[in-house]
Amino acid sequence: xxxxxxxxxxxxxxxxxxxxxxxxxxxxxxxxxxxxxxxxxxxxxxxxxxxxxxxxxxxxxxxxxxxxxxxxxxxxxxxx
Amino acid sequence: xxxxxxxxxxxxxxxxxxxxxxxxxxxxxxxxxxxxxxxxxxxxxxxxxxxxxxxxxxxxxxxxxxxxxxxxxxxxxxxx
Numbered sequence: 001x002x003x004x005x006x007x008x009x010x011x012x013x014x015x016x017x018x019x020x021x022x023x024x025x026x027x028x029x030x031x032x033x034x035x036x037x038x039x040x041x042x043x044x045x046x047x048x049x050x051x052x053x054x055x056x057x058x059x060x061x062x063x064x065x066x067x068x069x070x071x072x073x074x075x076x077x078x079x080x
Numbered sequence: 081x082x083x084x085x086x087x088x089x090x091x092x093x094x095x096x097x098x099x100x101x102x103x104x105x106x107x108x109x110x111x112x113x114x115x116x117x118x119x120x121x122x123x124x125x126x127x128x129x130x131x132x133x134x135x136x137x138x139x140x141x142x143x144x145x146x147x148x149x150x151x152x153x154x155x156x157x158x159x160x
Contacts, residue, residue, distance in 0.1 A: 006121060021122060024145055030137065034125030041086060041121050042101060045114030057110065065104055 001046050002079040003058045007067045008039035042066055043079065051078050081126050082159040083138045087147045088119035122146055123159065131158050 009015050015037050022036040044061075048054040058076045067074040089095050095117050102116040124141075128134040138156045147154040 008121070008123070018122070021146070022124075025124075025141055028141075028144055030141055032127035034127065036125075037123045039121040039123070041088070041119040042098070043088070043117045043119070044102075044105075045116075047112035047114065061105055061108075061110055064108055066101070 001048055001051065001054045003044055003046060003054055004077050004079045005042045005044075005058060005062050005066055006039060006075045006077075007042070007062070007072050008037060008074075009071055010073050013071045039072075054078065081128055081131065081134045083124055083126060083134055084157050084159045085122045085124075085138060085142050085146050086119060086155045086157070087122070087142070087152050088117060088154075089151055090153050093151045119152075134158065 017038040018036040021038060022033055025033050025036070044058065046054050046057065048057060055076050055078065062074045062076065063069065097118040098116040101118060102113055105113050105116070124138065126134050126137065128137060135156050135158065142154045142156065143149065
């Protein structure tokens with residue numbers, strides 16, 4: 001079973017990478033670009049075949065390793 | 081209009097970050113973890129209200145700046 005974790009900075013946490021991308025897009029001539037936020041995606045294959053258990057396992061992975069819960073939120077989805 | 085670009089390494093391109101996450105998960109006691117791939121997400125707000133035009137603009141952004149097409153694939157989706 002393939003799962004996906006999206007990790008994004010929480011609202012209100014300064015995102016310097018997103019800001020840099022926004023500025024670079026402006027320099028490249030893209031106008032009217034509002035807020036830009038950057039995050040990361042982790043896709044993983046688990047041997048588990050029960051979707052509920054797999055999501056719970058990946059939530060634990062996110063809490064322990066993949067996300068920094070002080071500044072980041074995460075979302076787990078089953079991809080296939 | 082809010083759009084999202086997912087940028088992942090192409091299949092076959094070595095992903096050292098994904099490998100490192102896979103090893104770390106093993107050390108934390110998570111067994112049966114298969115392949116782990118890591119990518120990035122960029123969420124952006126555009127003033128454009130036409131979804132087709134907005135997606136086309138963001139595709140250009142991805143080709144020019146957000147993704148390295150030699151080693152990365154990207155996908156643009158409208159979030160809201």
